[in-house]
Amino acid sequence: MITTADHTMTRMPGDERRQQIIEEAVRLFSVNGFRGTTTKQIAAAAGISEAMVFRHFANKEELYAAILDHKACQHDLGDPLEAVSEQIANKDDWGVFHGIALNALRKHREDQNFFRLLLFSALEGHELARMFFESSVTGMYEALGSYIKTRQEDGAFKQLEPKAVVRAFVGMLIHHSLTTMLFDPGQKILKMTEEEAAHNFATVLLEGIKK
Amino acid sequence: MITTADHTMTRMPGDERRQQIIEEAVRLFSVNGFRGTTTKQIAAAAGISEAMVFRHFANKEELYAAILDHKACQHDLGDPLEAVSEQIANKDDWGVFHGIALNALRKHREDQNFFRLLLFSALEGHELARMFFESSVTGMYEALGSYIKTRQEDGAFKQLEPKAVVRAFVGMLIHHSLTTMLFDPGQKILKMTEEEAAHNFATVLLEGIKK
DNA sequence: TGAAGTGAAGTAAGTGCTTACTTACTTCCC
DNA sequence: GGGAAGTAAGTAAGCACTTACTTCACTTCA
Known part of the structure; x- marks a missing residue:
């Protein structure tokens, strides 16, 4: 045999x-x-x-x-901003965005298989995957959106629609992971470490929204 | 029958x-x-x-x-920045980013089927789709990247890695189209017109990179 | 103590259905 | 009447899933 x-x-x-x-x-x-x-x-x-x-x-x-x-279960589904709770408390804006970015990019790399699987099932129209994706994305929208709102009230951020800002930020991160995974697994097109990418994305976003 | x-x-x-x-x-x-x-x-x-x-x-x-x-053929594959050539010549930065955003969002909505198809085939590992995706994305990277470089040399933009900036911008656009298509086809989560979305994304990016 | 029994873990060899693709034939227009 | 446009009815391979059977660690009780 x-x-x-x-x-x-x-x-x-x-x-x-x-x-x-x-x-x-x-x-x-x-x-x-x-x-x-x-x-x-x-x-x-x-x-x-x-x-x-x-x-x-x-x-x-x-x-x-x-x-x-x-x-x-494995992917917790706890507070999506838990890892940057300290920065949030200190209103360390750059720390918040940089931390989220670094965290997300790491997570995506570590669980590429699951990431691919989710995409596949979203396309194939599987209800459970849809729900999982939706709830985790919604969680991020609400948590980060409310932080942005607070900082707008502080007069620190511009009056842009918070959800749009979150979408812009999440977009940078997911697109980066996706493109790397699908088309540039050897990191040949965009030679950039996770740290550098997170730095760039956090800078672009923060400078784009702060007053 | x-x-x-x-x-x-x-x-x-x-x-x-x-x-x-x-x-x-x-x-x-x-x-x-x-x-x-x-x-x-x-x-x-x-x-x-x-x-x-x-x-x-x-x-x-x-x-x-x-x-x-x-x-x-249908999707031309000509100059990806053709639609904003005037704004580029005038160095109308906001016009460039806003135009590209609006254009991309419209195109994605109009050809959702093809967009889904491409994603499917990228995941299924189809060589041709991979090549199509890669070449069209690469085209955008080079065209927009070189504009950013020029404006950096003019002293108008910050010294961020141009490819990272393009990735951030393309990320906002693709993620927006993707999320809308997969999870929010009725636009219930993010009530925002294409024009508003393009405006937000262009603002966030431009403010984030200009000096 | 040891033969008999139990049940979970395992398999080889199916079943019927679906799939991509083919063949042998018909229809219809110029 | 020849050739392009069309079909009904295949075929072989592949699929999810089943059946009927084996193996073996572990009780149980004469």
């Missing part, structure tokens, strides 16, 4: 195997999409037979839902 | 039919992706039998390539 993975034949308790299937599925879905990935491929990647996939998940859709559940 | 389109049964000369197949395919590919669209669906949408699709295109891949070819 030919096996593709060295963990074949080693019996594992149910939950570990479940996790393993989920992880391989994330990898494959993120590369080929939901429709472009077969249950056979997933099984092979996990080093088990296809039937075992269906012992752990009623069907392909349920496996997919399990991935989103798992990832949603 | 049940037909889904009113043009069934009317004989058309070859090229017209070819165009029609391409148009229906664009619509379907953009909604369901390449893998998620069947040749039967395309045939039904065009009101012809599946065999006719294969009379016009050797296989599904060739149909896909024909779409990109067709769209690539």
Whole structure:
């Protein structure tokens, strides 16, 4: 028998195997999409037979839902500005934007697979992915938007629509991650470290909105 | 016989039919992706039998390539800054950024289908789509980047990496179109006209980079 | 103590349906 | 009557999912 993975034949308790299937599925879905990935491929990647996939998940859709559940927990969904709470308290505007940018760029790089998967499913029209995307984006809009509003009231920022400003900022970050991921994985077009990118984006935005 | 389109049964000369197949395919590919669209669906949408699709295109891949070819011509690929050439000559910075923004947002709305299709194929790893995306993005990077460089030499703009500035700007625009398309088609989250969005983005960017 | 039984983890070999693509044939216009 | 435009009815491969069976660690109780 030919096996593709060295963990074949080693019996594992149910939950570990479940996790393993989920992880391989994330990898494959993120590369080929939901429709472009077969249950056979997933099984092979996990080093088990296809039937075992269906012992752990009623069907392909349920496996997919399990991935989103798992990832949603993993990605906290707590306060999106938690990492820069200190800067916010100090009204250190540059620190806030720089911190958010650096944080977001790092997160995107670390979980490119999940990022791709989300995009795929948003395009494929999967409800759960849509909800996840929507709620996490909405959270950022509200949190950062209210900070901008506060600073406008302080007279520190121009009177631009806060949501538009957030969209501009989030746009810089997501587009940067997306372009790098899809077209410039080797960072050959734009030779720039994460730190430099975050610095540039924070500078452009802050200078653009402060009075 | 049940037909889904009113043009069934009317004989058309070859090229017209070819165009029609391409148009229906664009619509379907953009909604369901390449893998998620069947040749039967395309045939039904065009009101012809599946065999006719294969009379016009050797296989599904060739149909896909024909779409990109067709769209690539349609989308000119001339100077990406042609529409704002006057503002560039006058060094009307705000006019340049505002014009580009308005132009891009309009184009994206008008050709959402093609935009979705491109994203799908970038994710699915289709070489041609990759090339199209890459060349059009690269064109913008070079054209706008060189304008920014000129204005930096004039002493009008700050010494930020031009490519990073372009990426920030393009990011605002693409992210706005993408988010609107995927999650906010009814414009309920961000109630903002194209003109307002372009105004905001141009202001944020220009104020962020000018001295 | 050890044979008998239990159940979870595993598989090989299907099933029926869908897919891209083909073939053999018809219709209709010039 | 020849050729382009069209079709109905395939075919082989691939898909999600099932079935019928095996393996083996671990109880249970005569």
